[in-house]
Amino acid sequence: MSRTVLREALRTLTSKGLIESRPRVGTRVRPRHAWNLLDVDVLDWYSRVAEPMQFALKLQEMREMIEPYAAGLAAASHSDETFGALAAAHAAMAGARNVDEWVRADLQFHLSVLIACSNELLIPLGTLIERTLEAQLRLNAKRADVFNASLAEHTAVFEAIRDRDAHAARDAMTRLLSVTRARIEA
Template identity: 75%
Template sequence: MADNRAGIDSTTKEFIIHRDLHGRVAYELGTAILRGDFVPGSSLPREVELMERFGVSRTVLREALRTLTSKGMIQSRPKIGTRVRPREAWNLLDADMLHWYSRVAPPMHFALKLQEMREMIEPYAAALATRNHDAHALGKLEKAHRAMVAAQNVDEWVRADLEFHLCVLAACSNELLVPLGVLIERTLEGQLRLNAKRAEVFNASLAEHTAVFTAIVARDAEAARRAMSDLLGVTRARIEG
């Protein structure tokens, strides 16, 4: 396999490797905490032990620890060491954290938590989109819906399904909802793929998506809210089934 980093100057290559190392350590320590290997209130091993465990320098380790500190997971104090913070301090609405959590949480537990979040947000977002969408947003939503109609396999369906839900959030014209879509994108894709595989056919929920799309086009807020609730009800039934 060709080295994709060929041609990069040595200083840049060293930076990339350094960044990759501290990202790996942050991921492994972060998932260990999320998994419960280090419970809230407990101390992490000393720096020397962690450096040996991960085979990294003190600089790399400290960058990884700063990453976890910024996500609310740990706190370091002189003469006390590094302790795991209470769970309520963890920023699970961080893209990395949410992705890490999806990797270690019991699958059913995580799927239902994500589903609860969607049920609180998406029906209202669909209603809001009926009032706030412009021609550009509607065009993107229509394109996503057409891709769902044309999908020939699970992969095509999941890509179009994910884009459809992100387009609904974008059509709200609320700048705070768009980052939310980006935040849950990776974990939502996994849930959509699982739901498609559990259905009788991968596009079994096309009619429910079409109802959402039709209501948004018609600017019928109540119909859009109800259609999205119905769609999410189908999703929940597949998760629990």
């Protein structure tokens, strides 16, 4: 490996908060609390080596903090275009014939809620957690009695957003995520 390639790799790891370099001290791995876990690559790498149940619960905690509020915002501020994307995702969930179709539609549903909330700072969170969320959705669909067991809960979120009822949307998303948590913990 050339020095140029090594320097670039070290620069990348430094920018992601994984290592630090100091003159006369050298290069060291930083403590985990200093890592930039809100970097797509770092989150993906971490999800592959973290204890699966612990990681799933941490991701679920993050979702429980963000998604109910985002659903309420989506109900209050969605546009025709963003609601159309949410409606398409919901229709795809209702029409899913297998786990793979369900997971793709379920992922699109949750990403569409974040987009429909019209908050530019929340939207990137969907892109950030997309890969790890997809894995969690797949696991939950396989743990359920049938892959689309949570369709009714998703429909409640969809209808509350459609009706522009922010309170009902928050409550429905909270109920949906409690079903997800129960499957993770099972």
